[in-house]
Amino acid sequence: MSSCAKEETNKTEQAEEGYEPTPLALQTPVLFQEKLDSPVIPADNPQTVEGVALGKKLFFDPILSGNNTLACAGCHIQEEGFSDSRQFSPGIDGVEGRRNSMPLFNLAWNHKETFFWDGRAISLENQALEPVIDPVEMHNTWPNAVSSLQAAPEYPELFAKAFGTSTIDSTLVSKAIAQFVRTLISGNSRYDQYLRGEIELTQAEQNGLNVYKDEERGDCFHCHGTPPNNLLWTDNDFHNNGLDKTFDDLGRGAITGDPREFGLFKTPSLRNLAYTAPYMHDGRFETLEEVIDHYSEGLVYSETIDPLMKAVGEGGVQLSEQDKQDLKAFLLALSDESFINNPDFQNK
Template identity: 65%
Template sequence: MSCSSKEDDVYIPVAYNLEIPELFADKLIAPIIPADNPLTEEGVALGKKLFSDRILSGNQTQSCAHCHKLQEAFSDSSQFSEGADGSLGSRNSMPLFNLAWNFDERFAWDGKEFGLENQVIEPIVNPIEMHGDLKEITKRLNEHDRYPDLFQLAFGTSEISGDLVAKAVAQFMRTIISANSKFDKYLLGEASLTVSEENGFNVFMSEEKGDCFHCHGSNNNPLWTDNQFHNNGLDESFTDLGLGAISGDPADNGKFRSPSLRNLTFTAPYMHDGRFSTLEEVINHYSEGLQFSETIDPLMKKVNDGGVGLSDQDKADLKAFLLTLTDEEFINNPAFKN
């Protein structure tokens, strides 16, 4: 009998079954999953653990979940989140859900990061956010009693790098899906709208009234955002240039990414700088508070009139409709809890 050698068995992570909501499967193309970072059970579990671990911040006092809380649809109810060192930024924390369908692949209010993996790292090293040093963080992780084994299972190596940290957290974030609101059920024939909610949807979709759908989706775009960048008439001049600071093009000054309108019940305050505390304030802005500037979006067609001029009834109905986009199941999903 001839001698033979056998290579050590290599553990192969289990592919993660990303359950695509029915409406998403019907209305949207497949989500973006990078070929070099496929979803696995082990990778998602590791990313979830890292997301809630303070080990990723410089002084180990904050985790990603500190500014992106599940009960607030992975956003922050503070206007400006306090960083690990006590610093305050100038923007409100964006909610995190349905990110796998951001086909533009630019993230954050100003689109400064391309790709979700890059976006994961940015707040970790940002001095006014988690203020971490990747070399120090990976050193801690490599010396940890559990993380090397978890990375071995997820990625086939116990040598932990910043790149693998980003990949793990990004895997978890791609599984954060919200798609079970009252309006979703209505579109599936499982719920009915009130007269007020139905009128509010019509206001939302009417170019003569709310004219909201161009930037914020529709019954045919269940993301309820176009994930593009717009100057929506908040200011006449800008202290925060938004996309313009990233692109260097003055025509982009004052442009910020349209957030999803899902889960507005949980994500106050609103706008990139959290200036509006209530939905009534947001609706009033578009109704009679628009400010002209050189880069204002052409979709703000009634800026010279101050806004679209909604009646009190239409405002109330529009709010009623917006609240039908609330997904109570989402903020109680055990898959996302620490």
């Protein structure tokens, strides 16, 4: 045992002495390069082969939770667009939160650097810190989580290879997870293929795109971007989209303390809607039909409702049944089957 321990120590020391992580460029779709600004990569956390591999291992490892039963991947499931098909994800104690798990993709292009439904995290690194200590999620402490990692036979060496030190801390854990999350890139939907000239949209999808862009009908583009220039399908901003008259959950306003932001939540991306149900911050809508019906005839006035909800006085934009069907067809064309099946993102 003494010999084995000495051998492991030597391996770690060698990794620290020869610390040369391998740079890893993001696999950025050509359309993203043409239409979007460069991704946000912090100077103190560049993408590396070793960092991403470590982050991926940590993402799928329940070791970060208080009882070693829940990993990040437990609430961010690849087949579900790295979201959760349950309305509320239960934590290690079986307690459910009050918000639906947000999907994880294309977050490297969030230049506003506000994360979570209420924007309380100011970077991907900061976002990765919170679930570990949240009593409703992993219900752990960082000293305990770090102690578990430090005592694990493989982790000190992996941290040495990724960051040049076998001494683990929460900052390095969050950096590694953030590196992996930045690789979760989705850019191969039917609409992307259409923009690349590889396919044609169906008549219903084309009609739905027209509804999406029509300010008098769908009027979706103000919050979700004008195609083909905003391929993120979100403005990464916060809006009150007419869900409620009063708010049990203050959303962005709970973070800023500004009453004008009560009931505002982050605009989710429209990508991968085929996989990310249920919808809205509280998962209240199980189907896309319900979402479309909300904007068509279900808008509710409140003091902080966004001015972009111009049709609130009429209850919504009053889409015809044909417009609803076509809009749904277009929205589903934003889903990327290759993303939810990408082996690079799987636990293997």
